[in-house]
Amino acid sequence: MPQGMTINFVGLGLGSKDYLTRAAEEALLESEKVYLDMYTGHISSELIDYLRELLKDRLIFAERTTIENNLYKIIDEASRNKIAIATSGDPFIATTHIAILLEAVKRGICVKVIHGVSIISAAASYSGLSAYKFGRIVTVPRAASMEIMEGIYRVIANNQEHGLHTLVLLDTADGGVTAQEAAEYLSRIEEKLGWGLFRDDRIAVVLLHVGMRTASKKCYAIKDLKELSLPPPPHVMILPGELNFVEKESLKMIAYCDYKMIDNHHPISTSRQRAKKYIDKTQGVLGKIRKEPVDLEAQEVVELASTYVYDSQSFLLSGRTEDSLIAISYAEGLLDCLRMLGKVSFKW
Amino acid sequence: MPQGMTINFVGLGLGSKDYLTRAAEEALLESEKVYLDMYTGHISSELIDYLRELLKDRLIFAERTTIENNLYKIIDEASRNKIAIATSGDPFIATTHIAILLEAVKRGICVKVIHGVSIISAAASYSGLSAYKFGRIVTVPRAASMEIMEGIYRVIANNQEHGLHTLVLLDTADGGVTAQEAAEYLSRIEEKLGWGLFRDDRIAVVLLHVGMRTASKKCYAIKDLKELSLPPPPHVMILPGELNFVEKESLKMIAYCDYKMIDNHHPISTSRQRAKKYIDKTQGVLGKIRKEPVDLEAQEVVELASTYVYDSQSFLLSGRTEDSLIAISYAEGLLDCLRMLGKVSFKW
Structure with a gap:
């Protein structure tokens, strides 16, 4: 493979000259043309000045369209000359440069990736x-x-x-x-x-x-x-x-x-809050039902519902929120059925 | 604040000399003593050799205990001399160095953080x-x-x-x-x-x-x-x-x-699988119930359960797995209540 057939994907780091790595500088210097990606992340004017001085007219400022619309042209270039695409951060974190890499690999062009300090x-x-x-x-x-x-x-x-x-x-x-x-x-x-x-x-x-x-x-x-x-x-x-x-x-x-x-900060858990709300509601309903007379068969269903409310609480406490929601929803189903059959009366 | 009162926390990058940044080399060079953290991440022998040559006897190889047991000693040193703690990767990703940083800040010592290319x-x-x-x-x-x-x-x-x-x-x-x-x-x-x-x-x-x-x-x-x-x-x-x-x-x-x-690869979703299993099971039960005669009141409950099974499926398809599990568990509760009251008969 001739020496020229290479694309260097170069991560420039956090956007200041300070965060250039040895590998990045080396890869830029050995490239005959460097496309500087101006859109993926921040590049300070200090770094731009430095790169301009380092690379002179080999440096090309590229907007998103420059690179995305010229993908095949860039890859053609890379099949003749050693080129680089330089990006703020790491070259494959925030960009679509992966499409260029894949196309280059398909065409048998050598690719070298220089990781950068990423945000x-x-x-x-x-x-x-x-x-x-x-x-x-x-x-x-x-x-x-x-x-x-x-x-x-x-x-x-x-x-x-x-x-x-x-x-x-x-x-x-x-x-x-x-x-x-x-x-x-x-x-x-x-x-x-x-x-x-x-x-x-x-x-x-x-x-x-x-x-x-x-x-x-x-x-x-x-x-x-x-x-x-x-x-x-x-x-x-x-x-x-x-x-x-x-x-x-x-x-x-x-x-x-x-x-x-x-x-005072705590993360908001919508699922946990939801389980908590359902449990409170169902406990309220159970409290009300227990004050009214119910027949024996219905009593059995009420007891089963109570057991599930208890399980739901235990699951919630041990961090098993999904199990908690499943248990409490099942209990609600049991109680609603009793109500529809006229065995108990309550409002949620 | 006297010039000496500084700790530089230096990220060395991916462990090879290639990934040293300008900022890292500068911070190491200006430090009178450099503790090289040998335990947080990989540091190649090539990089060790380079640092040894760069820093001579200012370089100290530090195991976890060296740093953790000598926290106060290191901070005392930093109140007199400019020191550095150098770590593979970024200094505050994988380590307990944050404790040193906080202690240093409490003592009014200046801290400088040099980020590194992180794994x-x-x-x-x-x-x-x-x-x-x-x-x-x-x-x-x-x-x-x-x-x-x-x-x-x-x-x-x-x-x-x-x-x-x-x-x-x-x-x-x-x-x-x-x-x-x-x-x-x-x-x-x-x-x-x-x-x-x-x-x-x-x-x-x-x-x-x-x-x-x-x-x-x-x-x-x-x-x-x-x-x-x-x-x-x-x-x-x-x-x-x-x-x-x-x-x-x-x-x-x-x-x-x-x-x-x-x-053929797909991620495994235990919740989605669970919802899917419950839906299948409940649909099976509903199919069986529909073949038997039930009284009017019970019929209403069966219809409500069917509606919830349908909702559960829709939720699952649109990625709302939690809602799907809640709906299907509620439907199961409705049906189990009917069974306990002798209105229908089935096995899960």
């Missing part, structure tokens, strides 16, 4: 929250539709259900999405679904300029965040789940979070 | 799977107890429940944990719980030496993985969830996965 790990690390307690990651694109935002809200809800934190990445292209905007969008979904995740008093940890010398972080109540004026993007936001002692300490001491806000 | 992002990137479709991350420690492994198995199960991939990191200290060992441990939990996640025919993507020049990746059936002899650690393992088209292509083309194995 995915750096944000967890910078926040002081445990990387092992994050759930699925989401990204808020610019001008996100209500449908997209509802999807994001549901991912956050599901993470909270399991006590997990959510890393909410914010698009950096075209001026970027700010943490305020994201909070505003998500509050609209809150109004629609009302699950409580973005109630005014819920907290968000906002990280600004991660990996830059201007990096900073702070906790906000959603209501304050929406009215805030923050420095321009890149921003990212973390919605905390269950916080352990060290995480609480970290947020208080290194993210300047309000102590009371942190100590 | 968390690099593994997702290297696998070709979408970083946005990973759930909670787990780590298999050396000599893990059955209890720890069951916890890990449950995290994987929960990720699969939501169609998400699981990154299974494997401890690298003391010779490290191999992918075979991890598969073996998890198969024992499979025998106990029997949820099917580690059945012999399930697949795992194994990544070896991510970020090294010897890096490689491949898919295995669990049964083959357990009998395999792989190069020594560092290994990591990914248990795929739902695979989209590009992910399937990636696994086939760049991770040399068996085409049929990939096309």
